[in-house]
Amino acid sequence: MNETFSTQRFLLLLKREWIENKRQYLLSVTALFLLLNIILLLQLYLRRTWNYSPDSFLIIATTFLCFLGGTYAITAFQKYRARESAVFQLGIPASAVEKLFLEVVKNVLVFNLTFILLFKATDALYTWMGTNYILHMGYISPNPDNYREKQLGAFTFFLALQGLFIYCSLHFRKYAYLSAIIIGVIVVWLLIKYANAISTFWGINTWSFSNPDFKRTYISIVSDKDPYIENSFLINLLRAFYMFGWAPLFYWATYFKLKETQAK
Amino acid sequence: MIALKEVAFTYKKNKVIKGVTEVFSPGHIYGLLGDNGVGKTSLLKLMTGLLFPQAGTITVQGLVPQYRHPSFLRSVFFVPDTAFFSAISIPQYVDGYAPFYPRFSKKQFIRCLTAFNIGYDNDIEVLSFGQKKKLLLSFALAANTPYLFLDEPSNGLDILSKAAFKELLSGYIDDSKCVIISTHQVNDLSNLLDHVSILRNGRLIFSQSIEAISRQLLFGNETVPGSEILFAEDTLRGRTTITSNSSGYPSGVDLEMLYKAVITKEEKINQLFAHTENITI
Numbered sequence: 001m002n003e004t005f006s007t008q009r010f011l012l013l014l015k016r017e018w019i020e021n022k023r024q025y026l027l028s029v030t031a032l033f034l035l036l037n038i039i040l041l042l043q044l045y046l047r048r049t050w051n052y053s054p055d056s057f058l059i060i061a062t063t064f065l066c067f068l069g070g071t072y073a074i075t076a077f078q079k080y081r082a083r084e085s086a087v088f089q090l091g092i093p094a095s096a097v098e099k100l101f102l103e104v105v106k107n108v109l110v111f112n113l114t115f116i117l118l119f120k121a122t123d124a125l126y127t128w129m130g131t132n133y134i135l136h137m138g139y140i141s142p143n144p145d146n147y148r149e150k151q152l153g154a155f156t157f158f159l160a161l162q163g164l165f166i167y168c169s170l171h172f173r174k175y176a177y178l179s180a181i182i183i184g185v186i187v188v189w190l191l192i193k194y195a196n197a198i199s200t201f202w203g204i205n206t207w208s209f210s211n212p213d214f215k216r217t218y219i220s221i222v223s224d225k226d227p228y229i230e231n232s233f234l235i236n237l238l239r240a241f242y243m244f245g246w247a248p249l250f251y252w253a254t255y256f257k258l259k260e261t262q263a264k
Numbered sequence: 265m266i267a268l269k270e271v272a273f274t275y276k277k278n279k280v281i282k283g284v285t286e287v288f289s290p291g292h293i294y295g296l297l298g299d300n301g302v303g304k305t306s307l308l309k310l311m312t313g314l315l316f317p318q319a320g321t322i323t324v325q326g327l328v329p330q331y332r333h334p335s336f337l338r339s340v341f342f343v344p345d346t347a348f349f350s351a352i353s354i355p356q357y358v359d360g361y362a363p364f365y366p367r368f369s370k371k372q373f374i375r376c377l378t379a380f381n382i383g384y385d386n387d388i389e390v391l392s393f394g395q396k397k398k399l400l401l402s403f404a405l406a407a408n409t410p411y412l413f414l415d416e417p418s419n420g421l422d423i424l425s426k427a428a429f430k431e432l433l434s435g436y437i438d439d440s441k442c443v444i445i446s447t448h449q450v451n452d453l454s455n456l457l458d459h460v461s462i463l464r465n466g467r468l469i470f471s472q473s474i475e476a477i478s479r480q481l482l483f484g485n486e487t488v489p490g491s492e493i494l495f496a497e498d499t500l501r502g503r504t505t506i507t508s509n510s511s512g513y514p515s516g517v518d519l520e521m522l523y524k525a526v527i528t529k530e531e532k533i534n535q536l537f538a539h540t541e542n543i544t545i
Contacts, residue, residue: 003333009364016360020350084348090314093337093364259332263314264275 003095010098017102029114032068036122039064051138052130054123055150058142061119062154069158070184072111073165074177076103077258081173086263096258104251107162112155156243163250170257202238265289266311266411266442271320273306273466280306282466283320290410291439295453296446297523298463304446305345307463308413311444312342324411338365341409345416347396349388354399357388367408376402379428394420401429405436412436414445418452430456450519460519462526470526472537478514480536482507483521494532495525508536 018025039060044050079085092099130139161184168180231239266288273281280303288294298304309315310322313329313336322329327336349357354377362368374384380398382391391399397420404412418426434456437443447453460477462470472480481494485502495506506525509515526533 001335003335006334009334012363015363019356019360020352084344084346087309087314087342087344088348090332091312091337091340091342092361093334095334096332098334260316262316263309 053140077170160246163247295457373406
């Protein structure tokens with residue numbers, strides 16, 4: 001018997017999860033779609049301009065994603081924290097990898113994909129309304145150069161944050177949400193403060209964290225010529241690591257934490 | 265077989281288990297007796313991998329519980345004092361959890377539920393505390409795991425359900441299964457156990473089979489002339505005593521009396537068993 005990972009056992013965990021929470025999941029998807037629309041309409045009403053701006057919606061959706069995704073991620077291992085429920089969760093005949101993978105699938109795959117899908121659906125709906133002047137709604141085009149890069153940047157930041165919240169959901173028995181927020185703020189503050197030190201450490205002075213573009217980097221010192229230079233493979237590799245490496249690091253830490261979790 | 269060797273466990277600087285060494289073999293129902301807070305639940309959790317020992321070793325069928333390998337987890341079932349369920353129906357619960365236990369028998373599960381007077385189609389949410397406990401006990405028995413750990417199983421059960429539980433459990437045990445029951449309500453388990461272990465302040469102070477106890481001790485209202493009284497108590501039915509059994513015939517065992525005797529006269533009782541081979545049934 002494979003003691004680390006078995007697809008059959010994982011599917012059993014998934015089935016059990018669906019049986020126990022299907023009603024909540026279906027209600028949550030509906031509520032999420034309605035909430036996105038309500039917030040978007042509220043923002044349009046408050047700005048007193050009946051023009052849909054994808055740039056503004058992205059900012060709203062990212063804020064909303066961080067808040068909602070963080071709240072959902074902090075409940076990931078809630079049942080492992082309380083003594084009564086921990087006895088049942090830890091006793092289920094499945095490995096720590098399978099139990100962690102279930103939470104990652106729920107949070108990272110299902111939640112994020114659902115949110116992206118709902119975001120895209122709402123965005124498409126209002127873009128169509130705005131461009132066709134339906135209900136007298138106007139449309140403010142986003143900056144085509146960096147709109148997609150902005151989306152990617154926002155999402156990678158959220159992925160890292162989500163990973164941290166998943167870890168905190170298991171690590172802290174009390175005040176997990178508050179602790180995760182405090183740690184998140186400290187990590188982001190440290191990153192902002194020492195971002196330049198990282199590129200200096202790797203000896204790539206042309207690389208900037210504030211540049212979301214994977215193809216090229218903006219260098220202001222050569223303003224008389226083309227202000228952009230092509231990114232090297234090394235730069236992109238490091239960027240990918242700093243953008244996508246955080247979340248797996250937190251999942252890895254969660255795995256070890258889960259292995260040593262006891263029903264105390 | 266479950267083997268514990270010099271197992272120690274500390275919780276919040278409090279030494280809950282202190283150097284416990286014991287062996288639990290299949291084919292028996294073990295009673296783990298002790299006052300509240302002496303470490304009974306901790307010991308069960310250590311054996312099921314829910315707690316990790318700070319010292320000593322535990323093996324269950326050669327596997328180390330704290331690794332919580334799936335092959336280990338599917339061979340044990342722990343029924344805690346408090347049942348925890350999601351807001352689903354009983355058939356949904358079976359659909360979700362039974363596939364994890366390869367020897368689970370739905371027929372047996374329904375038989376247990378019927379014995380406890382619980383309908384199969386009920387929503388778990390509407391069940392009372394006692395009914396939830398009975399549901400969990402039914403599931404545990406139907407899971408047919410080689411090792412079953414029950415923590416205060418009679419808590420929350422009514423008189424008829426206690427009788428039903430005893431009947432179901434005595435029908436459950438066979439040569440391949442081992443049941444360990446922790447309780448402080450010793451009378452609820454009379455005629456059910458075939459081995460008694462008593463914990464006090466985290467130490468195992470007494471561990472004998474019922475067979476050995478019945479051959480060594482005589483429980484009764486009358487004293488045999490010349491035999492030393494090991495423990496005596498005045499009750500409404502008169503004076504009850506425990507003396508050494510020199511009759512050569514096994515005596516009925518009063519678990520409550522035995523427990524009180526071991527707690528108050530630990531050394532004396534254990535001395536009596538010191539040179540006796542532990543005869544298992």
